[in-house]
Amino acid sequence: MICPDCGLECRVDAAWLEVSGDNAPDTATLVQRVQRLVCRNPRCTRHGREVAQVKNTMYRGE
């Protein structure tokens, strides 16, 4: 992911897991890893601020 303001590659500031559908029997369990990307350019107005969140599905139940 590239920062739209300065064009530098973003860095991962935080990552966590999100689980949904786990408490409803008729909903498939979905586990996603979420990474929060921030700009690492100290001269950019977005420095240290969230640019995007990237979600990757780790597990999808039936």
Ligand SMILES: [Zn+2]
């Ligand atoms: Zn930037």
